Amino acid sequence: MNPVRWGVLSTAKIGRERVIPAMQQSQLCDIRGIASRDPTKARKAADELGIKNSYDSYEELIADPEIEAVYNPLPNHLHVPWSIRAAEAGKHVLCEKPIAMTASEARDLITTRDKCGVLIEEAFMPRHHPQWKKVRALLNGGKIGEVRAVQAAFSYHNVDPMDVRNQVKIGGGGLYDIGSYCITLTRYAFECAPSRVCAIIDYDPTYETDRLTGAIMDFGGGRQASFLCGTQMARYQGLVIFGTKSWLRVDCPFAMPGDWRARIEIGANIYPGAPVGETEEFEATDQYMLQGEDFSSRLRTRTVGDFPLEDAVLNMEVIDAIFQSGKSHSWETVGNNR
Template sequence: MLRFGILSTARIARDAVMPALQDAENCVVTAVASRDMAKARALADRFGAPHAFGSYDEMLASDTIDAVYIPLPTSQHVEWAIKAADAGKHVLVEKPLALKASEIEPLIAARDRNRVMVSEAFMVTYAPVWLKVRELLKEGAIGELKHVQGAFSYFNRDAANMRNIPELGGGALPDIGVYPTIATRFSTGSEPRRVQAVVRRDPDFGTDIYASVKADFGSFEMSFYVATQMANRQVMVFHGTEGYIEVKSPFNADRWGPEEIELSNQKHTVSQIFRFQDSRQYRRQAEAFARAVAGEEADVVTLENSVMNQRFIDAVYRAGQHDGWETV
């Protein structure tokens, strides 16, 4: 069993990742750390973890854990991931890993010198929904892919929320823009060459609240928008010469709609619905990470993959500052 310590008591840890770790076949939560000891102890007790720490450094120095999960604000991800790696711990760190691709290079160096596993927590890459999309595209179920279209939006104007605080790494692109990008790269195996973008910021918060993006992948194009002050919506569509694949509730599995894929192949008059009753994408992520740590075969998100995805986002920000294309 891979023994996890949770570095902070953030909501994503409480509501999604810790239950998944406890449910996994090869993981267990053994410790929680917080700058508030009472909060650490309360959350540890809630999940039956035997250890609680009143500081992050104290937990990293402990031999009661083998790995850490880091759900801190984005601006602190790389700093604490490096500290964890230097403490000899394997690291699963919440997305987005960084705010610029260049920030990931020191973490790669820390991973390599300490010989530990470090992975960005893109749970969608472990979800049966996205594994099926990748399979359908590979087998040519819609002919030649020509265009990918996506949308991800929600409404949040809470000034105290970290997503609306620039210093903590807030913004639509870091929070949700990384999902259409990683999902498209994962399912197609292709990388973007150049992008165009419109990026709008909140006049009070200063964070980006809307981005409309066009990306050139060479053999196909991608267009998507993300927004943090628009009504809830999630969709991804892969359109080919013979049909299309529509992914419903593609990122927050079953939260805003059914976990299903619609496949339409008009050349062969094929129409199918693939339904996934319980993807357990966070559990699958945890189990794959633990298998990789154990030296078993497992397809996890590498830091090199994270660099490529962040370069995509970096290029979108640059493109948003002018008309025309920006090279990724």
């Protein structure tokens, strides 16, 4: 199978430090070019990463017939506009999360995908890690009984005014950045979307971004999930799934270095406390590499993945409802603006 020829829109830190080096490990990913509005930055990044071509503009990259697929790690407010432009130029697109600023914007991508006949997907790398595929198998096999609840948390401390995550006008804030992980992997556990949400959101008085968000999600039939995400708190990540027979804890559910040995713990279901009954460890693997490889493989084989754009729209509908609930201080229906 011939490798896919990739171009990268921007010299964003996540691309330079995590995604590009990981994708370069795959035989299915050939990173051919990187673009920046600053030619010096583009050439510097290309030289440091061993990339053949640098481009002085995003337009130049997506016009290059040598490029087959585009990775888009631009600031959140540019995800949809540049993904659409790339698709209209005939490029397949892997776009960083969140796929859009609203569910309505995400639906525009579906329209573009269908019109242009290209592959467009949202980059949520944890779903490609073997630990999450094992979680799905354990849940479907009844290992912890019927899934009744999920609790998740993701936080870090960042007060840098120059960081895009602290700039509200371009899509900064914790819910977009890390709350989106809690939502998508909770939905992964339940294999459906919540029907309604209720949230409390604390906004930074200077940056106007959400710095602490807590939400409850109603999955019907008494099933529920709760999560919190914070950008001015101690660094933490964790996710626990509670069933009728036991519980399952994902040690490092969201972001991890490529050399990290992931671990799943299953409760012993005995008193007192919450002792672990079983533990499963996984060989170190880079989930960014797996993500790029999966996208490239499906592009070549023309197969549909487990997480098409329709799934990204569902995630954005939950985010929309959480933001609305933070304003209304009441339960909000998910997908109310369809």
